[in-house]
Amino acid sequence: MERAMEQLNRLTRSLRRARTVELPEDNETAVYTLMPMVMADQHRSVSELLSNSKFDVNYAFGRVKRSLLHIAANCGSVECLVLLLRKGANPNYQDISGCTPLHLAARNGQKKCMSKLLEYNADVNICNNEGLTAIHWLSVNGRTELLHDLVQHVTDVDVEDAMGQTALHVACQNGHKTTVQCLLDSGADINRPNVSGATPLYFACSHGQRDTAQILLMRGAKYLPDKNGVTPLDLCVQGGYGETCEILIQHHPRLFQTIIQMTQNEDLRENMLRQVLEHLSQQNENQYLKILTSLAEVATTNGHKLLSLSSNYEAQMKSLLRIVRIFCHVFRLGPSTPNNGNDMGYNGNKTPRSQVFKPLELLWHSLDEWLALISAELVKNKRDATNITSILLKQKGPDQQDVSSTQLFDVVSSETNRTVSADTGDSKIYEVGSTQETYADCQDVISVTANRLSAVIQAFYMCCSSQMPQGMTSPRFIEFVCKHDNVLKCFVNRNPKIIFDHFHFLLECPELMSRFMHIIKAQPFKDRCEWFYENLHSGQPDSDMVHRPVNENDILLVHRDSIFRSSCEVVSKASCAKLKQGIAVRFHGEEGMGQGVVREWFDILSNEIVNPDYALFTQSADGTTFQPNSNSSVNPDHLNYFRFAGQILGLALNHRQLVNIYFTRSFYKHILGIPVNYQDVASIDPEYAKNLQWILDNDINDLGLELTFSVETDVFGAMEEVPLKPGGASIIVTQENKAEYVQLVTELRMTRAIQPQINAFLQGFHMFIPPSLIQLFDEYELELLLSGMPEIDVSDWIKNTEYTSGYDKDDKVIQWFWEVVEELTQEERVLLLQFVTGSSRVPHGGFAHIMGGSGLQNFTIAAVPYTPNLLPTSSTCINMLKLPEYPQKEILKDRLLVALHCGSYGYTMA
Structure with missing residues (x-):
């Protein structure tokens, strides 16, 4: 064993x-x-x-x-x-x-x-190199159950790290409620500042930790700024932390007015202020009304300061409009109560909510007084209504207080023994006498008040609009503009920029726009274009023309061999809002994407839209422009296709892309909503237009023409009698009514015959371009916006070309290149432009305004080492022609033409 x-x-x-x-x-x-x-x-x-x-x-x-x-x-x-x-x-x-x-x-x-x-x-008290102890780590992560065990071994619960931050600071910053309570129960200093003077409450507010801030305030935390004067409330507003602001106000009610005053601080982001006030206003009806009333009072004070000529115009104008925007935003939202429905006070005097506008009534009254006084002086000075030298401004003296807007007027008579300085700084009163020099260089009221009054008018419009349903203009505001029509037109005539700076209401109210349209259209085309795009893209989250889609679903995947139908299908399914922000196109089976591909897509589609196979458009008499086809219904999908054509032109205009189509003047008028006239008939039937002209120029009473208010017209090859108005067949055309006859015939040929097609096109076009914006232009300007310059100016092309990779303008190859371009036909020049830029049109303003993948991008020629038979290539996203260093001009021309004719579509573009 x-x-x-x-x-x-x-x-x-x-x-x-x-x-x-x-x-x-x-x-x-x-x-x-x-x-x-x-x-x-x-x-x-x-x-x-x-x-x-x-x-x-x-x-x-x-x-x-x-x-x-x-x-x-x-x-x-x-x-x-x-x-x-x-x-x-x-x-x-x-x-x-x-x-x-x-x-x-x-x-x-x-x-x-x-x-x-x-x-x-x-040892729990050991600090690491950053001054952090074990309790700092537990506080950062909110491990309260471990902190309870550890804190009893700690000698100093307020031990600081290298930044002077205690465990309580970091627990507050990260919003660990139970950890904060544990530290406070263990004796942590609730008001201990770090090296920059930030207390635990400051840290809680900096990250919007509502519950943590609540605990600190309930335990007696003091409301203290840091060493730079930044307060916990400042941090809450900067971050848009409405709930934390609510807690601060509950414990310190005086902070409510502080938030209201913050609306005047242009350093604070407006959307964060809106967010905070929006949350506060949602708590209850009383709070909502209190916020709005307070905002209205601040806006009124700022408005009166703006009307005082001793104030800084730029600062006061921005402050007023900022406060009013916030006021209107909060007013439209309101708390979720039964009152927040039709009970919005659209008539301005029936509901309690309309009372919040009362403080502003003082400002509107001052505005009305100003305009009435100026109007009275305009009447007195009919001979020179735009230079009211008799109206002088009486400013404050060195020892005087600010005066109200109504006190600023002083119509100086011949008996007055003083004149007034309208200096931009402190104004002074000068006595007229033998020892005093008379100050006579006074500005008239309109020159120095037009911008100020126009800003207040803009604020008035915003407040009126906030009380109306979406899309409706306030009757009160329309009445106001009509009442002061002469003064406002005087303002605009004197300084047209006022329209673009303050009179945005014109775009939203056709009735008001019609009063100013002749003045607007007299402004430079460039200024109107800027205003057009400013308003078109306002409120969009991404204003860049180049938009990178966030996923594959945002890419328009089209087939090159059926580009019209496949594009129509994908555009109809795409989000209109996303298409407004940007477009990404890829051809099926091809890898290329970017701005060059987008330009090519628009260029091809613009040719397909007028493709006779679709029967949408017919050529005009001169063979260069197109008009909707009255017989387009031979294509069963013609109205859907017209709608798609409108979408493509609207998208192109929205994204500043040019299309390769020129329409008749009458069709541009249809887009703009301008009535056609008999002269427009010449584009489709010159002989018929001559006949109409003859009728207008001659007395037809004794000629025996026997014309009636009905005409024969071709409907699918058959002639039909069509009345121009009810009972037209029995109404004889006379010398007295011939002008009406000519207009009705014109409308039949140019409008009634193609009304369904026009309506479908406009339905698609207006998805991207509002009618109120496009009316800023006439038919000639619209053609420029859509299709660019009809001719290519080679000298302008040369002037706005850059060279890179070794080339400069004096190189032999470059000189040969431009000689070849001069020798090309207009069609070949268009092919060259399309080959390099993806577009066959030059934008308005010439080659200096060509767009690339990231904005304005000049036409560029880059050097490439020469090898036999090498063709030029291009990078369309950056408008670059990669031109080999050809040894002879003839070789350059031959290779370039091969590239152009073989590479206009589908050619490999590097």
Whole structure:
């Protein structure tokens, strides 16, 4: 029996030796053998390896110089951690960043490891290199259950890190409510500032931690700014933290007025202010009304300051419009109550909510007085209505206070013994006498008040509109404009820029626009274009013309061999809002994308729209322009296609892309809503137009023409009698009514015959271009906007071309190139332009205004080393022609023409 036991023991020892791996003798190698076992908490294997080894358990390794105890604490390997501690591992050893194992256990929430380290006398008060202790780490992560165990070992709960931040600061910043309560219960200083003067409440507000701020305020936290004067409320408003602002106001009611006054601070983002006030107004009806009334009072004060000529116009104007925008935004939303429906006070005097406008009535009354006084002076000065030199401005003297708007008027009579300085700085009163020099260089009222009054008018319009349903103009505002029509026109005539700066209401009210249209259309085309695009793209989140889609669904994937039908299908399914922001096009089976591909897509589609196969448009008499086909119904989908054609032209105009189509003047008039006249008939039937002209020029009473108010017209090859008006067949055309006859015939030929087609086209066009905006232009300007210049000016092309990669304008190859361009036909020049830029048209303003992938981009020619038979290539996104350094002009011309005729579509564009 004893012999058997001995054999068994020998066998066991032999097996143990066979499966045991001994540690290398050097610590560097040994530690990397042990580390994976410690990370996996394989304590038995670690114990066996350490049992007969001389390994130093405090050996520090790696770039951060950590021990195996750090590794165990970091990974939560509690059994290995206890083993190492028993072997003599130092629980307070600091790595290169100053972190002890306790720091790492606290950072990762390793509760058991923390408990064991504390048993072995780990020091909870040790700071790392950044001044962080274990309680900082627990507070950052909100590990309150661990903090309760640890805080009793802490000597100073307010120990600061390198930035002067305590555990309470970081807990407040991260919104850990129970952690904050634990620290406060442990004696943390609730008002302790860090190095920049930021208190725990400041940190809570900086990140919008509503509940944390509530706890601090309930426990008596003081409302203190930092060393730069930034307050907790400033931080809440800057971040748009409405809920936290609400808590602050509950504990410090005086802060309500502070928020209202903040609306005048142009350094604060307006959308954040809106967000805060929107939240506050949603709490209850009383709060909503209080906010609006307060905003109205501030707006009124700012409006009167703006009307005072001693104020800074730019600053006061921006402040007034900013406050009014916020006021109107909050007014439209309101709290979710039964009152927030039809009870919005559209008539301005029936509901309690309309009372919030009362403070503003003082401002509107002052505005009305100003305009009435100016109107009276205009009547007195009929001979020179735009230079009212008899109206002088009476400003404050050096020792006087600001005066109201009505006091600024002083019509100086011949008996007055003083004149007034209208200087931009402090104004002074000069006595007229032998020892005083008379100051006579006075500005008239309109010159110095037009901009100020126009800004207040804009504010008035915004307030009126906020009380109306969407899309309706306030009757009160229409009445106001009609009442002061002469003065407003005088303002605009004197300074047309007022229209673009302040009279945006004209775009939203056709009745008012008609009063000013002749003045607007007299403004430079460039100014109107800027106003057009400013209003067209206002409110869009991405104003860039180049839009990178966020996913594949935003890409318009079209087939080149059926581009019209496939484009019609994808555009009809796409989001209109996304198409307004930007377009991404890819041809099926091709990898190319970018602005060059978009331009090519528009160019091809513009040719397809007038493709006779679709029967949508017919050529005019001169063969260069197109008119809707009255017989387009031979195509069953013709109205859908007309709608699509309208969408493409609207999209092109929206994104400043040119289309390769020229329409008749009458069709441009249809787009603009301008009535056609008999002269427009010449584009489709010159002979008929001559006949109409003859009727107008001659007395037809005694000619025996026997014309009636009905005409024969071709309907699908058959002639039909069509009345021009009810009972027209029995109404004879006479000398007295011939003008009406000519107009009705014109409308029949040019409008009635194609009305369904026009309506379908406009339905698509107006999806992207509002009628109110496009009316800023006439038919000639619309053609320029849509199709660019009809001719290519080579001298302008040369003038606005850049050279790169070794070329300059004096190189022989460049001189040959421009000589070749001069020799090309107009069609070939168009092909060259399309080959390089993706578009066959030059924008209005010439080559200096060509767009590239990221904005304006000049036509560019880059040098490429020459090899035999090498063709020019292009990068359409950057409008670059890559031109080889050809040895002879003839070779250059030959290769260029091959590239143009083979590469207009589908050619590889680098």
